[in-house]
Amino acid sequence: MALKADGRSGIAEIVERNVKLATLLGTKLGQTDGFQLITPLLLNVVCFALDCGTKANKKHTNVINFLNYWMTQA
Numbered sequence: 001m002a003l004k005a006d007g008r009s010g011i012a013e014i015v016e017r018n019v020k021l022a023t024l025l026g027t028k029l030g031q032t033d034g035f036q037l038i039t040p041l042l043l044n045v046v047c048f049a050l051d052c053g054t055k056a057n058k059k060h061t062n063v064i065n066f067l068n069y070w071m072t073q074a
Helices: 002-030 057-070
Strands: 035-037 047-051
Touching: 002 035, 047 057
Parallel strands: none
Antiparallel strands: 035 047
16 A cells, blocks of 8 residues: 555655664764664664663663653553
């Protein structure tokens, strides 16, 4: 259905945008205290964790706990 609605070029644009956003997220997380990339960036997969050895950890933990709560309230 999506291929019929968006066409081949439309789907390609969606995939390219998704990969660019994942790359941006991974780059920013890699440059931010309190986060560490677990694996190299690959297509649209960003695997990261909190770096427990930083002062920023408590702030990030609060944000992630909020997001986890928000996503599970569906």
